[in-house]
Amino acid sequence: MDSLSCPAHSSAELERLAWRIGAEVAAPAAGDVDQRARFPLEAVAAMRKERLLAALIPKADGGLGFTVQEMVGALRAIATHCPSSALVLAMHSVEVDTLVRHGTTPGLRALLEEVATSQLLIGNASSEVGLGGAAGRSRCALEQHDGGLFLDKQVLAISYGEYADAVVATCRRTPDSAETDQILVVCRRPAMRLTATSTWNTSGLRGTCSHGYHLQSPVEADLVFPAPFATIAGRGAAQVRQLLLSAVWVGIAEAAVATAHQHVLRRAPGPLVLDTTRLAELVGLLNKSRSLLQSACHWFERVEPDREAVESAGMMIALRNLKVGTSRLAAEAATGALAICGIEGYRRDSRSSLDRIIRDAHGGLVMVSNDRHLEESAAVLRAWKAI
Numbered sequence: 497m498d499s500l501s502c503p504a505h506s507s508a509e510l511e512r513l514a515w516r517i518g519a520e521v522a523a524p525a526a527g528d529v530d531q532r533a534r535f536p537l538e539a540v541a542a543m544r545k546e547r548l549l550a551a552l553i554p555k556a557d558g559g560l561g562f563t564v565q566e567m568v569g570a571l572r573a574i575a576t577h578c579p580s581s582a583l584v585l586a587m588h589s590v591e592v593d594t595l596v597r598h599g600t601t602p603g604l605r606a607l608l609e610e611v612a613t614s615q616l617l618i619g620n621a622s623s624e625v626g627l628g629g630a631a632g633r634s635r636c637a638l639e640q641h642d643g644g645l646f647l648d649k650q651v652l653a654i655s656y657g658e659y660a661d662a663v664v665a666t667c668r669r670t671p672d673s674a675e676t677d678q679i680l681v682v683c684r685r686p687a688m689r690l691t692a693t694s695t696w697n698t699s700g701l702r703g704t705c706s707h708g709y710h711l712q713s714p715v716e717a718d719l720v721f722p723a724p725f726a727t728i729a730g731r732g733a734a735q736v737r738q739l740l741l742s743a744v745w746v747g748i749a750e751a752a753v754a755t756a757h758q759h760v761l762r763r764a765p766g767p768l769v770l771d772t773t774r775l776a777e778l779v780g781l782l783n784k785s786r787s788l789l790q791s792a793c794h795w796f797e798r799v800e801p802d803r804e805a806v807e808s809a810g811m812m813i814a815l816r817n818l819k820v821g822t823s824r825l826a827a828e829a830a831t832g833a834l835a836i837c838g839i840e841g842y843r844r845d846s847r848s849s850l851d852r853i854i855r856d857a858h859g860g861l862v863m864v865s866n867d868r869h870l871e872e873s874a875a876v877l878r879a880w881k882a883i
């Protein structure tokens with residue numbers, strides 16, 4: 497990822513491919529996806545065609561073998577055109593990465609191969625009704641049922657649940673386990689039943705179709721991750737999740753600043769006015785957002801072979817700050833762009849409209865609340881002797 501420039505000018509192969517899908521397929525549909533709160537079918541079809549759903553799967557397992565850092569570049573590029581499309585790919589890729597790192601049973605290995613060959617789409621059910629964004633706790637449990645395993649979970653939101661071929665869910669290990677004694681299981685179609693319990697009529701990120709669901713599914717013993725969820729989260733999953741999702745928030749900031757830039761360029765040439773100075777400030781803000789992402793990616797890639805460093809409290813605090821920082825900067829960039837574009841940015845039907853960008857930008861603030869991230873870091877910092 498060349499985070500110092502617009503993703504359109506990247507020299508990275510995956511980022512260029514993603515930019516093309518974003519510009520040619522996702523962008524033309526983004527308005528309709530947003531207006532109808534519908535799944536970005538055409539963008540996901542284009543991703544499947546280019547095998548992007550297997551981008552993070554090693555070549556030896558039939559995938560494209562790209563790194564997390566390369567995927568971050570691709571997500572930033574797509575998010576510039578349609579954040580909902582990018583989020584679908586980001587959330588799916590988080591699950592794929594977890595399968596690559598921790599899917600050690602024959603069933604989980606076979607699922608990974610199937611994702612590579614058939615471009616399956618994987619969703620996530622880690623949130624639970626009544627627990628908000630507290631992903632480290634579960635009320636539901638994996639239960640014995642008719643000689644097999646069964647999961648019954650009221651999920652707060654499963655993005656693209658209707659379109660997912662499989663859903664990775666957290667739950668308690670057994671009905672007697674503590675709320676924090678969690679495991680990770682895969683629920684698969686056709687046996688998995690999803691009954692929508694809430695609609696997805698949100699301000700932004702409407703194409704993720706993240707309805708609440710009552711999830712009921714038999715679970716094959718071979719599709720239970722052997723490691724506890726806390727271990728999986730600490731050893732890569734939580735870190736990669738922050739990196740991939742933050743790429744989307746940076747992509748939204750890219751879109752806001754690009755819209756303001758185009759607006760300024762369209763104005764008749766003349767003496768510099770305030771909005772051009774504001775644009776200079778806004779580009780500074782975008783650079784900050786790009787730099788946060790780039791430095792976090794570099795850090796993660798550099799220490800990745802060292803398990804202790806990946807799991808360190810310092811790394812987790814830095815990655816939470818990445819999420820908090822980039823989501824706030826996306827919202828700030830959208831507001832800053834509005835100050836430059838004025839009424840044309842406020843209109844929904846102008847070339848400089850910021851309507852969807854402003855609404856999408858605020859999604860990052862609530863997609864796991866920044867307060868929760870800061871609270872988790874605060875608890876660690878209270879025990880630290882020095883920063």
Ligand SMILES: Cc1cc2nc3c(=O)[nH]c(=O)nc-3n(C[C@H](O)[C@H](O)[C@H](O)COP(=O)(O)OP(=O)(O)OC[C@H]3O[C@@H](n4cnc5c(N)ncnc54)[C@H](O)[C@@H]3O)c2cc1C
Nearest residue numbers: 620621622623628629653654655862863864865867868871
């Ligand atoms: C676009 C989008 C897609 C999503 N997709 C999925 C998905 O695919 N799968 C899935 O499982 N979930 C998904 N979610 C849900 C997400 O994972 C979080 O669970 C959800 O956003 C949290 O909802 P909440 O704001 O009600 O809860 P909370 O996290 O409870 O936050 C509500 C407010 O309460 C306050 N608060 C509550 N408790 C604390 C605390 N302990 N510390 C600090 N502050 C606190 C905060 O100020 C916060 O703003 C998605 C959410 C969004 C927005």
